[in-house]
Amino acid sequence: MRQYIELEERYGAKNYKPLDVVLERGEGIWVWDVEGRKYMDCLSSYSAVNQGHCHPRIVEALTQQARRITLTSRAFRNDQLGLFYQEICTLTNSHMVLPMNSGAEAVETVIKAVRKWGYREKGVPSDKAQVIVCANNFHGRTITIVGFSTEKQYRDGFGPFTPGFVVIPFGDADALERSITPNTVGFLVEPIQGEAGIIIPPVGYLKSAREICSKNNVPLILDEIQTGLGRTGRLLAEMHEGIEADVSLVGKALSGGLYPISAILSNKDVLGVFMPGDHGSTFGGNPLACAVARTALKVLIDEKMIENSEKMGRYFLDALKRIKSPHVREVRGRGLFIGVELEAVAGGARKFCEALMSRGILCKETHENVIRFAPPLIVEKQDLDWALERIENVLTGSV
Numbered sequence: 436m437r438q439y440i441e442l443e444e445r446y447g448a449k450n451y452k453p454l455d456v457v458l459e460r461g462e463g464i465w466v467w468d469v470e471g472r473k474y475m476d477c478l479s480s481y482s483a484v485n486q487g488h489c490h491p492r493i494v495e496a497l498t499q500q501a502r503r504i505t506l507t508s509r510a511f512r513n514d515q516l517g518l519f520y521q522e523i524c525t526l527t528n529s530h531m532v533l534p535m536n537s538g539a540e541a542v543e544t545v546i547k548a549v550r551k552w553g554y555r556e557k558g559v560p561s562d563k564a565q566v567i568v569c570a571n572n573f574h575g576r577t578i579t580i581v582g583f584s585t586e587k588q589y590r591d592g593f594g595p596f597t598p599g600f601v602v603i604p605f606g607d608a609d610a611l612e613r614s615i616t617p618n619t620v621g622f623l624v625e626p627i628q629g630e631a632g633i634i635i636p637p638v639g640y641l642k643s644a645r646e647i648c649s650k651n652n653v654p655l656i657l658d659e660i661q662t663g664l665g666r667t668g669r670l671l672a673e674m675h676e677g678i679e680a681d682v683s684l685v686g687k688a689l690s691g692g693l694y695p696i697s698a699i700l701s702n703k704d705v706l707g708v709f710m711p712g713d714h715g716s717t718f719g720g721n722p723l724a725c726a727v728a729r730t731a732l733k734v735l736i737d738e739k740m741i742e743n744s745e746k747m748g749r750y751f752l753d754a755l756k757r758i759k760s761p762h763v764r765e766v767r768g769r770g771l772f773i774g775v776e777l778e779a780v781a782g783g784a785r786k787f788c789e790a791l792m793s794r795g796i797l798c799k800e801t802h803e804n805v806i807r808f809a810p811p812l813i814v815e816k817q818d819l820d821w822a823l824e825r826i827e828n829v830l831t832g833s834v
């Protein structure tokens with residue numbers, strides 16, 4: 436194991452500090468390291484592996500498509516793109532879709548789209564468009580996106596940044612209403628803030644945001660890159676409040692964990708502003724990605740993973756809440772998107788994650804003091820019972 440770690444350390448940029456486990460195989464909720472030890476994956480690659488590792492149907496779709504054709508560029512059409520469009524729009528009740536590769540690219544793309552929409556459709560004066568975002572947001576790592584982050588480390592040393600963003604507190608609908616001006620072209624928000632530590636806004640927040648945005652002709656843009664595709668027990672987290680965003684961003688699990696693809700889903704005329712040449716990506720919408728995404732979506736539905744996420748999420752959350760530990764401040768979550776916030780004196784979540792790893796459970800700390808539990812959506816009760824025994828052990832022991 437050491438030799439793999441040494442190679443990474445010697446040649447790689449140091450922008451990550453992973454747990455020292457070197458994985459070589461995955462199947463469903465389980466992964467194995469190079470020394471044959473087995474672990475339950477409770478991170479699911481930040482929810483990109485919602486369907487479980489190496490799902491056989493998705494692997495089959497990938498290999499079959501890889502033998503046919505993998506890349507056409509958008510200079511030509513391909514026989515997967517239209518079907519992907521139709522299937523994802525039908526499933527999410529969207530009118531228009533634009534495929535990209537990563538989550539950050541989807542965010543960048545929607546910012547371009549709403550800016551152009553603002554100038555063309557809303558009459559915002561040239562270069563005056565503003566997008567409202569929330570404190571403690573996480574939308575990716577490009578210059579524009581980190582420019583409106585409130586996390587010091589994400590920005591430090593990377594300026595100058597793109598102007599045109601206004602930051603308001605998360606979960607505060609009045610602040611949204613107050614901050615809207617005639618130049619506001621969008622409100623970009625995560626339904627539940629993931630990287631901030633699984634922060635769930637007050638009940639009714641998204642509904643209020645929906646009403647405020649509609650009243651002021653401001654597109655509501657939900658970043659569902661992490662919360663979408665079943666993670667919270669609904670296809671999209673917006674469904675918990677019975678609303679529809681004007682634009683929804685999905686990524687991560689759209690790949691089934693196999694091949695990156697993201698998508699901008701638009702319910703309004705926002706995406707309609709793009710004309711040939713306005714935007715593009717060499718790999719965006721390639722047939723391999725589309726074939727994978729089509730199957731990744733089918734599998735979620737056919738195998739009832741969203742229902743399972745809700746059911747198992749409730750079971751897991753309740754059981755975690757019952758653990759009596761002096762280290763735990765709060766347990767919160769929705770579906771299989773769960774955060775255990777530790778007391779400041781507990782000494783940081785990292786050492787708990789290391790202790791869990793030594794007992795066969797892989798999770799990652801979010802910020803300093805939150806342990807995130809987000810297993811693949813196929814997890815079963817007996818698996819959770821196995822994990823809960825070990826989690827209780829770690830949370831109530833001396834670590």
Ligand SMILES: *Cc1c(COP(=O)(O)O)cnc(C)c1O
Nearest residue numbers: 537538539573574575658660661
């Ligand atoms: C992961 C994530 C992104 C960025 O996705 P990448 O594929 O890593 O660029 C954006 N928004 C949210 C909410 C995310 O969780």
